[in-house]
Amino acid sequence: MSPPNDRMSPEERRAGASLASIFALRMLGLFLILPVFSVYAKTLPGGDNLALVGFALGAYGLTQAIFQIPYGIASDIFGRKQVIVVGLLVFALGSFVAAWAPDMTWVIIGRVLQGAGAISAAVTALAADLTREEHRTKVMAMIGSSIGLVFALSLVGAPILYGWIGMAGLFIMTGVLALLAIILLLKAVPPAPPPHGHEKLPLRKVVLDPDLIRLNVGIFVLHMVQMAMFVVLPHALVNHGGLEAASHWQVYLPAVLFSFAIMVPAIIAAERKDKMRPIFLAAIALLVVVQSGLLIYSASLWALALWLTLFFVAFNVLEATLPSLVSRTAPPSAKGAALGVYNTTQALGLFIGGAAGGYIAQHFGDNAVFAACTGLVLVWLVVAKSMNFPQRRVVAAATQTAQET
Numbered sequence: 001m002s003p004p005n006d007r008m009s010p011e012e013r014r015a016g017a018s019l020a021s022i023f024a025l026r027m028l029g030l031f032l033i034l035p036v037f038s039v040y041a042k043t044l045p046g047g048d049n050l051a052l053v054g055f056a057l058g059a060y061g062l063t064q065a066i067f068q069i070p071y072g073i074a075s076d077i078f079g080r081k082q083v084i085v086v087g088l089l090v091f092a093l094g095s096f097v098a099a100w101a102p103d104m105t106w107v108i109i110g111r112v113l114q115g116a117g118a119i120s121a122a123v124t125a126l127a128a129d130l131t132r133e134e135h136r137t138k139v140m141a142m143i144g145s146s147i148g149l150v151f152a153l154s155l156v157g158a159p160i161l162y163g164w165i166g167m168a169g170l171f172i173m174t175g176v177l178a179l180l181a182i183i184l185l186l187k188a189v190p191p192a193p194p195p196h197g198h199e200k201l202p203l204r205k206v207v208l209d210p211d212l213i214r215l216n217v218g219i220f221v222l223h224m225v226q227m228a229m230f231v232v233l234p235h236a237l238v239n240h241g242g243l244e245a246a247s248h249w250q251v252y253l254p255a256v257l258f259s260f261a262i263m264v265p266a267i268i269a270a271e272r273k274d275k276m277r278p279i280f281l282a283a284i285a286l287l288v289v290v291q292s293g294l295l296i297y298s299a300s301l302w303a304l305a306l307w308l309t310l311f312f313v314a315f316n317v318l319e320a321t322l323p324s325l326v327s328r329t330a331p332p333s334a335k336g337a338a339l340g341v342y343n344t345t346q347a348l349g350l351f352i353g354g355a356a357g358g359y360i361a362q363h364f365g366d367n368a369v370f371a372a373c374t375g376l377v378l379v380w381l382v383v384a385k386s387m388n389f390p391q392r393r394v395v396a397a398a399t400q401t402a403q404e405t
Helices: 010-031 037-043 050-078 080-100 104-116 120-129 133-188 203-207 210-239 249-272 276-296 301-329 332-364 366-385 393-404
Strands: none
Touching (some): 010 080, 010 133, 037 050, 050 104, 050 120, 050 210, 050 332, 080 120, 120 133, 133 249, 203 210, 210 301, 210 366, 249 276, 249 301, 276 301, 276 366, 301 332
């Protein structure tokens, strides 16, 4: 049995679960439209332009990148919860604008407003405030896992919901969920500590840290690849798999369930058995296999199902471990700043991935998207191999020498 000190308190568990839920509800605004948007866009004026469709997908990430660090700084000055409420209100407004949108231009405006509700840094900073340092990694992993879970559930549920309520209904639903997240924040999350005042964030120290740079490169590439491939994958399922958008869940559901069956023991081994380095690098290598596989052969439903399943395995492992690694790698006095920079690079990946994926598909074809993604992930793998992985405190001193050999 673990000593009581090694266990999270009820307040820490409540904080982690409720903040992960708020984070997940906000991420629905991005993920729910991914599987069906390129199909839906053809029904709107301007929706036949894949570059414009990709920009609409990625516009969310652009304003996320712009506002992430300012929101984090504002949360230091005015308080975490106040800033999160404002961000969720802006996000809900953008959802309702996108639901009403009569053409692609207004969809983009709605997506820009959604992204302007950039609460990721404030949420993760609040999670750090409400947990002891020895349990912070668990909470960060919980939040990271919520992203992978919502992504997976969105890919399964979005085609079904799209068939029932249409794209306008999907946008309205995400807006309503954002408003419900405000209630969850105010009622379920433990009281936040007082604002820190006008403390200056040590951004320079965080930005120039070599290991944090490698992790930021990782989240940038992961979300760039995710957005780029989903510009073209829905069409591939329609054209090569013979599945209409409302039936895509028939591929996503078994793929997602299998991927989580693999992901959970991988995360346990990484955290409890100090296997973070091999599992992290194996997940990146699996992404290389997926993208090269999509490039070489994606002309049948079975092939697409295989590559999607392997993608979900890699994505979910990496989405859960990356924020955990950031929280453990960052200097104790700069965790908030590190998470702000991390979330900014994540948002940049979302924006550039969507825009670049649409441009490449429009001018060079679907295979060029997969080729570009393969190259990007290979670069990430090389960068990650030279990273110093933080170890569990219990084994850090005993294994430091062995890790360097």
